[in-house]
Amino acid sequence: MKCAYFDQQQCLSCVNIQQPMPEQVNAKSQVLTQLLSDFEVEQWHQPVFGPDSGFRNKAKMVVLGAAHQPILGIVSPDGTPVSLCDCKLYPADMQQLLHRLELFVRQAGIPPYNVEKMKGELKFILLTRSQIKGEYLLRFVLKSHKSIERIERELPKLLSEFPQIKVVSVNIQPTHMAILEGEEEIFLSQETRLAEQFNDVPLFIRPKSFFQTHPHIAAQLYQTAREWVAELTPDSLWDLFCGVGGFGLHCASKEIALTGIEISAEAITCAKISAQTMGLDKVEFTALDSTSFATGRDAEDKPDVVIVNPPRRGIGQSLCESLTAFAPNAILYSSCNPHTLAKDLAHIKGYRIHKVQLFDMFPHTDHFEVLVMLIKQS
Numbered sequence: 420m421k422c423a424y425f426d427q428q429q430c431l432s433c434v435n436i437q438q439p440m441p442e443q444v445n446a447k448s449q450v451l452t453q454l455l456s457d458f459e460v461e462q463w464h465q466p467v468f469g470p471d472s473g474f475r476n477k478a479k480m481v482v483l484g485a486a487h488q489p490i491l492g493i494v495s496p497d498g499t500p501v502s503l504c505d506c507k508l509y510p511a512d513m514q515q516l517l518h519r520l521e522l523f524v525r526q527a528g529i530p531p532y533n534v535e536k537m538k539g540e541l542k543f544i545l546l547t548r549s550q551i552k553g554e555y556l557l558r559f560v561l562k563s564h565k566s567i568e569r570i571e572r573e574l575p576k577l578l579s580e581f582p583q584i585k586v587v588s589v590n591i592q593p594t595h596m597a598i599l600e601g602e603e604e605i606f607l608s609q610e611t612r613l614a615e616q617f618n619d620v621p622l623f624i625r626p627k628s629f630f631q632t633h634p635h636i637a638a639q640l641y642q643t644a645r646e647w648v649a650e651l652t653p654d655s656l657w658d659l660f661c662g663v664g665g666f667g668l669h670c671a672s673k674e675i676a677l678t679g680i681e682i683s684a685e686a687i688t689c690a691k692i693s694a695q696t697m698g699l700d701k702v703e704f705t706a707l708d709s710t711s712f713a714t715g716r717d718a719e720d721k722p723d724v725v726i727v728n729p730p731r732r733g734i735g736q737s738l739c740e741s742l743t744a745f746a747p748n749a750i751l752y753s754s755c756n757p758h759t760l761a762k763d764l765a766h767i768k769g770y771r772i773h774k775v776q777l778f779d780m781f782p783h784t785d786h787f788e789v790l791v792m793l794i795k796q797s
């Protein structure tokens with residue numbers, strides 16, 4: 420794909436953008452094969468990839484420039500601010516809204532936060548789009564409460580032009596640190612969650628809950644997990660690092676019991692609403708650390724299948740040892756980092772690697788998602 424920002428070295432996020440998608444996916448497959456070369460993989464499934472543009476549902480824009488001329492984008496490698504409202508990773512309607520938000524900041528007269536001078540108010544604009552209805556969750560990350568009134572003053576006009584914006588909130592991030600968001604979240608809309616749907620599963624997105632950034636691929640990933648789990652005909656499942664519940668909710672049913680564990684309380688709230696909407700009652704979602712949850716459980720308690728989908732650091736040795744100890748019939752490991760995946764696989768004992776499939780969740784970058792199915796050795 421062609422990207423003028425990349426060609427002019429203004430944004431270098433998509434390191435592989437000049438390669439056609441099939442070539443990118445081939446290169447990723449080779450990396451994965453190499454990293455798993457110490458293991459015997461019974462079935463390699465065809466990699467899954469999607470369109471090269473318009474796929475991303477989340478924009479994290481740094482607010483730069485000045486109140487009379489704000490810029491939503493990034494600081495380019497040469498230090499100048501660059502507006503990324505035209506970034507082709509976003510669908511066309513999202514690009515249009517990003518432009519309108521630049522105008523919003525100007526009309527509201529909110530001074531962008533200047534990291535060097537440690538002055539200004541507006542740090543980031545975070546925008547998430549649902550693929551099911553093209554609706555939006557819009558968040559303003561501010562240094563203090565000072566500019567909330569200005570946002571409230573301009574908001575009705577924006578919402579009348581873009582009625583698809585359903586949730587609006589302000590996040591207060593008072594520290595100077597390079598973190599994206601703070602503890603305090605103030606809703607400026609009646610609605611507090613964005614409704615999404617992958618396959619036939621209703622999902623909900625709230626501020627501060629992780630959500631997959633490539634709906635087209637995420638839907639196929641969850642569907643594949645559902646099909647692989649169905650082959651195992653389990654009575655009970657654990658979904659560890661479950662986020663808003665995408666994996667577990669695809670695999671559970673009225674008959675199959677599901678326990679979902681996730682550190683973020685916001686995400687657990689979303690998962691519970693989904694389960695209720697789906698009429699699943701053999702489901703329990705709890706906000707806990709996955710390793711603490713799994714440690715010390717006795718074998719009586721063990722589920723037939725465990726799904727894990729950790730952050731980039733992987734599940735770690737301790738959780739690998741717990742899984743080895745209570746030995747469920749199968750483990751599905753969905754990973755966004757094949758390096759930590761390979762390390763973790765070496766620590767899970769007594770399993771064979773039945774299937775592996777690559778999902779190109781992060782096109783144009785070196786990153787990708789892998790789904791692995793482990794079956795207990797008999």
Ligand SMILES: C[S@@+](CC[C@H](N)C(=O)[O-])C[C@H]1O[C@@H](n2cnc3c(N)ncnc32)[C@H](O)[C@@H]1O
Nearest residue numbers: 629660661662665681682683708709728729730
């Ligand atoms: C890669 S995301 C996956 C989320 C979910 N499975 C999905 O498909 O959207 C990893 C999740 O792990 C959660 N997490 C991070 N550390 C955790 C921990 N120690 N225990 C439980 N969950 C954790 C994060 O909040 C995040 O939601």
Ligand code: SF4
Nearest residue numbers: 422424430432433506
């Ligand atoms: S993130 Fe957008 S602007 Fe940056 S290189 Fe990728 S496509 Fe281009």
